[in-house]
Amino acid sequence: AQTVTQSQPEMSVQEAETVTLSCTYDTSENNYYLFWYKQPPSRQMILVIRQEAYKQQNATENRFSVNFQKAAKSFSLKISDSQLGDTAMYFCALYNTNAGKSTFGDGTTLTVKP
Amino acid sequence: ETGVTQSPTHLIKTRGQQVTLRCSSQSGHNTVSWYQQALGQGPQFIFQYYREEENGRGNFPPRFSGLQFPNYSSELNVNALELDDSALYLCASRREVGDQETQYFGPGTRLLVL
Numbered sequence: 001a002q003t004v005t006q007s008q009p010e011m012s013v014q015e016a017e018t019v020t021l022s023c024t025y026d027t028s029e030n031n032y033y034l035f036w037y038k039q040p041p042s043r044q045m046i047l048v049i050r051q052e053a054y055k056q057q058n059a060t061e062n063r064f065s066v067n068f069q070k071a072a073k074s075f076s077l078k079i080s081d082s083q084l085g086d087t088a089m090y091f092c093a094l095y096n097t098n099a100g101k102s103t104f105g106d107g108t109t110l111t112v113k114p
Numbered sequence: 115e116t117g118v119t120q121s122p123t124h125l126i127k128t129r130g131q132q133v134t135l136r137c138s139s140q141s142g143h144n145t146v147s148w149y150q151q152a153l154g155q156g157p158q159f160i161f162q163y164y165r166e167e168e169n170g171r172g173n174f175p176p177r178f179s180g181l182q183f184p185n186y187s188s189e190l191n192v193n194a195l196e197l198d199d200s201a202l203y204l205c206a207s208r209r210e211v212g213d214q215e216t217q218y219f220g221p222g223t224r225l226l227v228l
Contacts, residue, residue: 045219091156100170102147104156
C-alpha cells in the first residue's frame with residue numbers, strides 16, 4: 001500500500017513572501033515519481049513540479065522548489081515570492097510506475113494575501 | 115489548456131441508474147487514468163488503461179468500469195449509482211505507462227446522485 005499525507009489543511013502567506021507546504025509519503029517501491037499539483041478554484045489540475053525518486057538533486061521550477069528527503073520519505077514544496085495567482089489547493093502525489101497507480105494527499109489550501 | 119477534454123461538465127442522476135463519462139486525451143497519449151474527487155478531498159485513483167487494457171486499479175468495486183479506444187478517447191462507466199458516487203471525476207493522460215513526463219488532467223465532470 002502507498003500513502004500520502006499532507007498535514008496542513010490550510011495555510012496563508014503574504015504576497016511576496018515564502019511559504020513551505022509539507023508532504024510525507026510511504027511506499028515499498030523504489031521506482032516512483034513525486035508531484036505537486038495546483039488546483040485553482042476553476043478546478044483544473046495543473047502540474048507545479050515533479051521529482052524522480054532516483055534523483056538526489058531537488059527539482060526547481062522558477063519560484064517553486066522541493067526539498068526531497070528520500071530516507072525520511074518527505075517531499076515539501078517551497079514557493080518563493082508568493083503571488084496572488086498562487087492561491088489554490090495544492091496536492092502532493094506519488095506515482096508508482098510498476099503498479100501504474102497514483103496516490104494523492106488530501107491537499108493544502110493556500111491563500112496568498114495582498 | 116492541457117489538451118484533455120471531458121464531457122459532460124455536469125450531470126445529475128438518481129440512485130440505481132448507470133452513467134457514462136467521457137474523456138478525450140492528447141494525441142499520442144496511450145495511458146489514461148480516472149480519478150474520483152469528493153468535495154474537499156484529494157483525487158482517489160480508480161484505474162488506469164494502457165493501450166486499451168486496464169493495467170492498474172484502486173480500491174473501487176467492479177461496478178466502476180472503463181474503456182479506452184484507439185482514437186485516444188476513453189470512458190468511465192458506473193453502474194448501480196449510489197449517493198456516495200457524487201463527486202468530481204477527473205481523467206488524466208500521459209504518453210506511456212512509465213513516461214517521465216507528467217500526466218495531464220482534464221477539467222472534470224461533476225456528478226450528482228440524488
